[in-house]
Every structure is written in C-alpha cells, then in structure tokens.
Amino acid sequence: MAIKHVIIHVVKRDNDGEGLSKQLRNNENSTEGMTAQLTDGLLELFSNAHLNIGEFGVDGDNEVEPAFEQKLNKYYDDECKCSDFVALTKELANKYESVIVGDQLHTVKGGYLVFYHYERNDDDWLAVAILNKTEGIDVAADLEVVASEILDLKKLHLGAAINLTQWKSELSTRYVRFRTGLAAEVRDYFEKFIGCQRDKLAATVETKKLKSAIQDYAKNACGMDDDVVSQKVAQAHDYIKEQQKLGNQVQLSHVSNHVFPDRADEFTRQAREIHDLPEELAIDGKVLKSYKKLSGRGKGIAISFDRDMLNTTVKYDDGELTFSEIPDSLRAAIEEELKDDLGKDN
Amino acid sequence: MAIKHVIIHVVKRDNDGEGLSKQLRNNENSTEGMTAQLTDGLLELFSNAHLNIGEFGVDGDNEVEPAFEQKLNKYYDDECKCSDFVALTKELANKYESVIVGDQLHTVKGGYLVFYHYERNDDDWLAVAILNKTEGIDVAADLEVVASEILDLKKLHLGAAINLTQWKSELSTRYVRFRTGLAAEVRDYFEKFIGCQRDKLAATVETKKLKSAIQDYAKNACGMDDDVVSQKVAQAHDYIKEQQKLGNQVQLSHVSNHVFPDRADEFTRQAREIHDLPEELAIDGKVLKSYKKLSGRGKGIAISFDRDMLNTTVKYDDGELTFSEIPDSLRAAIEEELKDDLGKDN
C-alpha cells in the first residue's frame, strides 16, 4: 500500500452564504517528510469510514459516462498510468466548484480537496477526500491553554475512492467507494460531483459476501471451530431478520457489533477492505436462505437452528417444536433448574 | 455539570531513561475562554473511557487510608469544599513524581496532570487525568503540509475521578472511577498513586446493575415493549454465559455491542454514567439467575427462553425439549420451509 501521487486543492467558504474561495496547487505535494503522516492518515481514512459502494452512472444508467469518469478516461491509460495528475485534479476541483456554484448550494462549505493515487493489493486507486480543519487545544510552556488547529484526518465526511484497475477491466460494478454524509443535500451534490450510484444488484452480492466475511473472520482471524462459526452466521441471520421485521436498514457496523461484540471494529474493517462490503447492506431474501438458518424471537423465546436439522433432530408438528438434541450448556442449565424435582420424582 | 476548579501540572520525561521534568502552577487555570474547550473535553473524558470502579484501600484493606485519601481528607471538609485546591494538587503532583522515582520506573513517561473539581448530579467530583500531546498535521496557506500539536483529549490513558460526596458519606464502596491502561507496570504504579482498588463485592452489584441498565435503556431510551426488553436481557444473559464458558472477561462495551448493536456507544455511556458500571464487569452467578433466562448454544442450535416458562409452555423430558408455543416469525419461517410438504401431506 503506497501513495504514488498526492495533491491538495482548496475550494471552501468560511461561513454560509459567503463566496467560495478557490486555490489550486500547480505541483504535487511531496510524499516525503511531514506529508508521510498525511499519507498514513489518508490510507486509513477509507478503511475506517462507513462507505457505500457503487459504479459510475447517471440517473441509474451505467452506460452513460458522467463528467468525472470522462476526465478519468481522458488522463488514465489502460495500465492506469496518469498522463498528468496535476491537470486532472485541477479539472476535477474546478468541476467540484461548478457543481456547488451551479446548484446554488449556499450552505455547502467545501474544504480541502485531497486527491491521491495509491496502490493496494496490486490495484490502482484514485481517491478524493474533502477534509476540514478541526480546532484543538494545546498547553503552552507556562501551562496555559492555547488554541491549535489540525486537519481532521480521523473522520471522513465526504470522499470517494475509485478502483481504477477494476474500473478499467469493465468486469465490475463495484469499483467506487464513497462516503457522502447523511444530509440529503450534501449527499446529492457529492454524488453528482462523482457521478456515482449504488450497484443495483448489490443485495445478492452483499448478502453473500457478508456471510463469507463472517465465516472467514470467525475461522481465520478468531480461530473458532465450525460449530462456533456456524453460530456466528446464525447470529447474523437472526439480527438481519430482526431488522427486516422492524423495517430497519441493516448496517455493517451493527452486524459486527452484534456478531463480534469483542472485535467489532476489526471485523468491520476486514469486511470493508477484503470483502468490499459497504456500511448500508442490501439484503437479498433468497441469498439470506443460504445462511441455512431458521430463527425467530418473541414471547420470551429466542430460537435459531440449522435449516437442515428440520425433520432430523428438530421436529415441527402443528405449532409444536421439539428438539431431540439440545446444546449441552442448555441441558445443564435446565437440569440445574429442575434438580430438586428431578432428584425426587425420578 | 460544571467545572469549579482546574489546574494543570506537568511531570514528564520525553524519552525513556531521561530524568523527569516537573513544572507546577501556582494558581488555578481559568475556566473561561480557551479553557472552556478544555473543560468540555475533560468532562467527556471519563464518559467515553473504559473505567474501573472501586474505593480507596491498601492491599485489599479498605480500612487503611492510602496517601491520596489522606491528602483529600486534609483539604476537603464534610461539605466537600476544598480549603486550598492549588496546594492539594501540588502535593498530589509531588506524590505522583515520588511514586515514579521511588519505584524507579524509567519507562513511565508521565505527562500533563490535569486536576479538576466538578459537580455532576449534585455530587462533587475530583478528577485527575494524565494527558499527553499528540502530533497532528495542518495545511499551510500555500497548501503545504505542516506539523501541529494538540493535547489529546479524545482518549483517557490514565486517570481517576473520585466522587467526593459518596466518599464522604462512607456509605459507598464504589466512589472511585479509574482508568489505568492495560500494561501491568502502568496499571500498578497508577493504582499505587491513587491508592484505589476494585470493590471486592462488585459482582453482585454489577450483575444486577447491568440488568437494570439494559431494561432501563431498552424501555426508556428505545421505547421497546416488554417482550423486546426481555429479549435484550436474554441476549445479555446469553452473551455473558457464552463468555463465562470461554473463560473470558465480560466487558461492558462488548455487551453493549451485542445487545444494542445499533446504539452501542449510547448505551455504554448511559450504563457508565447512570448505572455506575465499569468496563470490566464482574458477574455473580446467583444474581445472573435473576435475569430469569435459560439459554445455551451449540450443535447448530441456539435457544433461550424465560426461566418461568419451564414446566408451562416449555417441557423438558429426558434430553428432549418441546416448545408448545414458538415465536410467530419462527413458525412462519418453518412453515415456509415445509410448505410443499405441508401442502401435500396434510
């Protein structure tokens, strides 16, 4: 993972309603020295953020090339080499400005547009992050408290990263990762700037990838045995069903919290990076069946079991459910509960 | 919630093995102006940190007053008014230095000792946080990247907060909240500095409080109905049982993640602030029974149900468990699964 090019432009206003101030650099920022800390931060940015995943397209049509994609096409060759990184990013920064100005978005503050091209897992990526400064405090030599400003690299509010390799291959519909914030207005203008849209058939992919992500993580990262791995899948299934019942959006970080409460962040990160999962998961009912679980909760009862146990160790008869085998821990708990009676009656 | 006094002393070394530099202020920091941002940060510090809870004591004996407590006794009257905040904190800072020097801890770096006295829910608190500076980056006017330093208020590495009101009342064994870090060496020296120890009978209190915290949050903050509240308790029970089986420490944030995956941080915060729960929960088996759940998972099955359902709607007979009523969602799922056979055979 290495940053090959990085450049900072700025398009921002300090207060609502003021004019936009624009300042474009004419040469790339160095990736040496102080900037090394920036590049570390930049690489982390997308790993820790809640992202959506999609492709270029306009109004749901991925055959149409949005402006952003056309610029990329202009500067990137088939080997993902950029003919002129500075010129490309300048054109994109101007495009950014024109989106804000054209749509008369007087409350959009803009910020530092950091463009960077990096390589990860042999794939070339181009990312743009819109960053702002944050105010901190420092302690002066006399131990008095003084103000201090830094670029907020902890949180990505707006940004997009394009997997150029996949994009060029034309085999993928999931090569843009983007974060657009929650406010509809911000979301809209930024998606318009990038020209990206969510993958329409995401549900199948994501439901499936979530399962493999859980299995993969439970098995390889946590070293759990098959029974526990299967329980993790069951918990995810249970949680997703529950959220669907409530009509809630299923979120990756929530699934992580529920399934791997003690390693939630690590799992979320892996699911994002390795399994290309976005924060807002689209769930496909058919693929969810491939979790091979049956589960339900209510009336003081929560039950989940493997689908293929039905008719073998689990029997259903007219509303009555019988388990001929139960987990040892449960059996122990029940027998403990009944012990004075079991001892007496039998 | 308001900070009444705040003062910053510094006892630190820049590199391992160097001598400690000490600088003590002779007057309190102002709580106005720039420091307001500090105080906001300070108040948040303990809310967001993973804390332990305990009382003053030496080697497990809470009858013995450690040095820290003796200093408090010296300066605080029964109404929790401090006779000389600056003198108190100076003595404590010197005590801090002597602990490090006395124990020849050459790797302990020390830092900015921020002492502050604040009021929360009518209780008076004295807190000490050991903070360090963190390096950030800033963007200069020419869009070059430059270094910038701020005091790291996002994370509490070492610190303690004493509820003076409870401490004075002599009715509590849970008036010190402290964070000591994970490394044993750091842990030891800081606990020695404060003279605090974990409440020996914490398990009963914490197991009970966790249950009420969950019920309270589910009912009042999330507006869940009784059945769902009971499910949340069941999930906590299930998770705790699982962790106990694995021999793991039960952690508050993990319980939060599992039980309230979508509002984990908010719940954790409430559990800490309102219900006085520490991060590392001590669990008492007897009190855990008051969760009134039976649960177990394994062999592809996970089951949990209300304890008082046994012998009424749930029957156990020689290893076989029969539910005469099951959740609607599960019944629907099973009947869907069996539909081609149900339609044919019956």
Added chain:
Amino acid sequence: MSTEILDAYALVLAALEKKELQDGEFKGWLRLTPQLKDKLELLAGEELTTGSYDLIRDGKPLSSANLSQLKQAHFQNNIRFHVELTAQKIKSDYAICSEWNELLANELRVKSPVKYIFFTNTMTLLTPDCKDEKYVNYLNVHKAYEFVKELAESTEGGDSTIFYERPLRFEFILNESDLDCSIDLDALQKLLSKDLHKEAITCLMCRELVSFLKDNASKQRFSYLIQHMDSLVSNVLLSYQSYVENYTFDKVRKEYLEKRTEYVSKIHGVFDNIATKLLSLPAGIWFATTQIKEVEIGGLETMAFVKNVSVVSTVVVLAVLLIVNLIGQFSTISIMSKEYRGVFDSLAKTYEDEASEIGKAEDDIKSAQAKVEFKLYVAIGATLFLVGLTIWMFCEAYNW
C-alpha cells in the same frame, strides 16, 4: 426452614415503601433495620433478592451497597434501600407467587404439591397446619394426578395420556376455582386396589374417564375432572356394579343353568327309553303263569315238560335281554356323566366366584343321575325277581 424463608419474605415485602411490580420483581424502598438485614440475607441466600441495593439519603441517590458490607451508617433514619424481591419462585419445598392460578399453571407443582406457599396478592402464608379449604384441597390434587397416572401407565401412555379407543392427553394444570372441590378418591382407589377383576376395573375406569373427558380440551381436562370428581366416581361405581352383574348372570349363570336342565332331562330320558320295554316282562310272566302245567314225577319226556322248559327258557332269555339292555343304559349315563363333569369343571375353574353355584347345579344333575341309576337297578332287580318267580313255578310243577 421453608417457613422462615416465607416469613422473612412476607416481612420484607410488607416493609417495602412505594412498592411496585416490575419485570417479575417487587421493587420498593426499604428503611433497613438489623432484623430486616437478617431477613434479606436469608432471602439473598435463596436467590429471592440480590443482596446488593442502590440507596438514597434524604431522597438523593447515593451509591449502592452489599448486605455484607453494611456499616452502622447504613441504618440511619434518612436512608432507604431500593430492594427488589423476586415476585415468583416455585420450588419443590416452597412457592412464592401472586395467587393460586400462577401456582396451578405449573404442572410440576400440581403433580407434586408444594407444602409452603406464600401468595403475594393477598399476603397469605399457607403451611401444613393451615386449615384453608383450598389449600387442603390443593394438597390432595396430586392424588387425582396419581390416579390418572396409574391409569395412563396401565395403558402405556406415560404419565399423561390414557389410551382407550383414542388417546386422552392430560395437561395437569388447574384454576383456583377448581380448588373449591374436595378430592375424594378413596372409592376409586379401593376399587383399583382390588385383586379381583383388576384388569377389567382399570379398563372400565379408562373407559369412563375417556367418555367423561373426551369433549374437553387437554388443558381443561384435569380441571374438569377435579370439578366433577363426584360424578365420575359414581359413574365408575355404577359401571363397575353393572359390569359385575353382567359378568356373572348373562355369561355364566345362564350357561350352566341351561346345561343343568339339558343334562337332567337327558339323563331322565335314559330310563324313559327303556321303560316301555320293561313292560314286556310282566306279560311274559303272566303267560308263564297260564302255561306251566303240573308234571308228574318222572314225566320228563312229556310234552308238558318240554313246554314248561321252553316257557321258562323264554322268560329267562327275555330277562337276559332286558338286563343287557338295562346295563347298556349305565354306560350311556356314564358317558353323559363324563361330558357334564368336564363342562362343569371347566366352568367352575373359569368362574371361581361362581364355583359353589356351579357345584350346586352339577349336584342337581348328579342326583338325577343317581335316581335314574337307582331306577335301573330296581328294574334289574324286578326282572331277576320275576325270573326267579317263574323258575319257582316251574319247579313247583314237578312237586320236587
């Protein structure tokens, strides 16, 4: 021990201020006294309370405390502990619950009653020396369960299903109102403990139970049974009585009485058959009387002598034939006797209680047989006598 626990519970529950029931627990504020502390420790030992409570001073929240960590300061007047008590606990040695219905919904406690009970709704404590009618009836309810269980087990239906033409499954749960009925199963138990007709009794009890309860839902069955126990008992008794009657009269008595009549008339028929023939003998004698003539001494070659000889011989032959015939009847009778003895022996063996009656019937036949045999002997005697008479006449004719 159970009494102490329930007493402590009652005391603490009564002492709770601003008591409310929440999530299966009574919660309220308690001003602690050393006595209450002891009670709470007892309850904590039974897991009826956690033993760790939040406390307030002058209405202001102030930490929490464990029972075992209390200091003198905790007993101050202005301090209240937020104590929770488990609202329901149903164990084998004691039960705490809101009311009868809660207890009676627990099958285990219906099958095997708990002796020490505390009802939180009414703050009532029930112990074995208590005369409360419902309580007394409750303690007896398990007898009804055991009765059902005994029947169920005899039909191989486990402890809760009676198989008799159809399966009749019970759920042993009740309602409070069911406890107004006293449980008196003595009559049924007595019947069940009879050695005689054991299977038949079980069977007819099952039949009665099934027809009595088949229209009730399985959840209501036991309750209905308890409520209508009297009418079940009388049904069973009636049914048993009519069974006993049906059993002897129709099947056995009729049979052996018929057999008796049949055999008696058959046996009498044996003599009747021969009687007509016997009448020919006097005729022969009369003839002999007219024909035998006096014969002089030495006149052995006379016609008269020959005639006399032939008359006597004929009579003798006649007599011999008759006697042979009569003796033949004995074997007929003995065959019959073999047959009826066999029949009655097997009857007597099958129906032992009826053995004496059957014996009497058999005796009737035996006496009929004896009479007929006696008549046959008389007939043989009479024949021999008449033959003798004829021979005497024959001899007299020669004045020897």
Added chain:
Amino acid sequence: MSTEILDAYALVLAALEKKELQDGEFKGWLRLTPQLKDKLELLAGEELTTGSYDLIRDGKPLSSANLSQLKQAHFQNNIRFHVELTAQKIKSDYAICSEWNELLANELRVKSPVKYIFFTNTMTLLTPDCKDEKYVNYLNVHKAYEFVKELAESTEGGDSTIFYERPLRFEFILNESDLDCSIDLDALQKLLSKDLHKEAITCLMCRELVSFLKDNASKQRFSYLIQHMDSLVSNVLLSYQSYVENYTFDKVRKEYLEKRTEYVSKIHGVFDNIATKLLSLPAGIWFATTQIKEVEIGGLETMAFVKNVSVVSTVVVLAVLLIVNLIGQFSTISIMSKEYRGVFDSLAKTYEDEASEIGKAEDDIKSAQAKVEFKLYVAIGATLFLVGLTIWMFCEAYNW
C-alpha cells in the same frame, strides 16, 4: 423440470475447478460459458447458488458479478468465477445430497419419497426410469412406513407409535444398507385388507411388530424392520394361521366331546332298536308252546301235525328274520365305526396337542361298540337257542 435442475447441477458441479466442500457448499472456480450461465441461472432460481460470484482474471482477484449483469468480457478465457453450490437440498420434488445416508436421515423423505435424486459423492442421477436396485427399493420404503402408520393409527398412536402392551415408537430413518432389502408387503397388505377378523389381524400384527422390534432402539427400529421384513411377514402369517386355528379350538373341543356322546348313544341305539323286535321272539315261542300239540305216531296227515309244522316253521322264519336283522346291525355299526374313526382321525391329526384326549373319546366309543356287538351275539345266540327249544318241543310232540 426436476430433471433439468439436477442435470444443470451435475453439469456445473462437474465443471468446477479446484472444487472443495465447505460449510455445506461446493465451492470452486468456473470458466463461464453461455451454456453454463443458463444452467447457473436455473440453479439460482432454485436457490441452489446465489447468482453472484467473485471473479479472478489471470489468478488475480477482480471484483464480483451478478449473473444478470454479465458482459461479453466475463466470458473471456482467463476469467474464473468462484461459484458455490448448495451441497444439500432435499425437497419434495427433488433431492441433492452426498449419498443415500444423508437422504435417509430425513424422515419426511422416507415417509414420502422424492423421485429425482442427485448424489454428489458419486455424481449419480436417479430418475423414475432408473433401474438402480437401491433406488427402486427406496421408492417402496414408504409402503413400510404406511404399513406402520396404519397400525399406529389403529392404536391411536399418531403416525409413529404403535401401542400394544407398550408404546413402540418409530423414527423413520434408514441407512443405505437397508436399501439392499426389497420391500414386499403384499402378503401383509392382503391380510390387512381382509374383511374377516379385521380387528384381530391388526391386533396380531401389532403384537408381532412389538415383539419383533421392542429390543431395538427407536432410531434403529425402522431400519431393522426393513431388513427383516421377510421374517416379519412369515411371523405374521404363522401367527395369523395359528390364530385362525385357535379361534375354532374351543368349538373343536366341544365338538368332539359331543361327537363322542352322539356316537356312543347312536351305537347303543343300534341295539335298542333291535331290542323291541327281539321281544317278538319270546312271544313266538310262547305261541308255539300253546299251539304245538302231541301227535300220535304215524299221524302225519293230521291237522295237528300240519299245525305243528306251521308253528315251527313260523318260529324258524321269525328267528331267521331276527338273525338277518341282527346281522344287519353289524354292518350298521361298522358303517358308524368307519364314520367316527374318520371324524376322530382327522380331528386328531388337526389338533395334535389334543390327540390323546381325542383318542380317549374315541376309545369310549369303541368300548360302546364292543359292548353292543357282544349284546348282538348274545341276542343271536338266544334266538338260536329258542328256535332249538321250539324244534325240540316239536319233536317231543311225536314222541320220537
């Protein structure tokens, strides 16, 4: 339709490169062709595969794709899709699983067999036109289930528990080896469908099943039943036969005892019948005694002589008639003897255990026969004697 699905499954499974079985799914790399894409779409419709796959180009991971979004580029030679196939799916119309044992562990599919089967271990496809022995037997296994179910239902035990003295619960699961046995229940079905003895047949089948299977665990019972079906069938048939015989047994006993009495009295009746006729002989003699007159020497032409001759002749004729009659009785008896011997022999042969009893009854009849024959000889003797006497009288009348 089911065939198409299974064909597609087999095709895709065979095409998978580096195939491995993981978490109930076959996973492997597939070089996609338009044909395979169609198959995959069919399988995705059946939820046998998700329809969305990761793909690699030249061994390097490269995004993922949905079947419905494929472009021409996806069919390139250097691209592989990571396809997963559900390894087990057992539905009512088709089943995919590793082998017989997996299918046979599913009760539902034993009770109600699935016609289209694909075994992934052996890559075998079974369809109704397939002659595989195990497959044919599998399709018949449900008959055995239905047989058990019919019996279970008749004992009110639902579809899986036969109550006969004890409950005999079945779990309808099998092992592959059980399918080596062919299921032939025709004999039992035929028996069950009989109108006669319907209840008794059900009952004795239950009894046989219980005694046959009671020592097996409920999980093995059905399997054991299938394996030992032949011996069960013959047990049931034997049991039925002996039932039918036992059924008449009591009747038989009664029958031969009655026959004995009947024959004995019939045989005695033979002599009784003739006895009356015998009484006419003495009468004849008496008549002769009165009628035979002395006749002087040479008075052969006298009336008296003629009368005497005619008297003697009449007596002789009478005697001859009687003797003929008596001798006739012998053949009657021998006919009877033939008859009862036949009856008792066949009885003795049918009921061997009763043979000695039957023999005794026969002996009773034989002794009656002997007695009667003796009496007949006596009667013949007596007749000849009386005739002799008459002739002697006749001669004496002439003083020869």
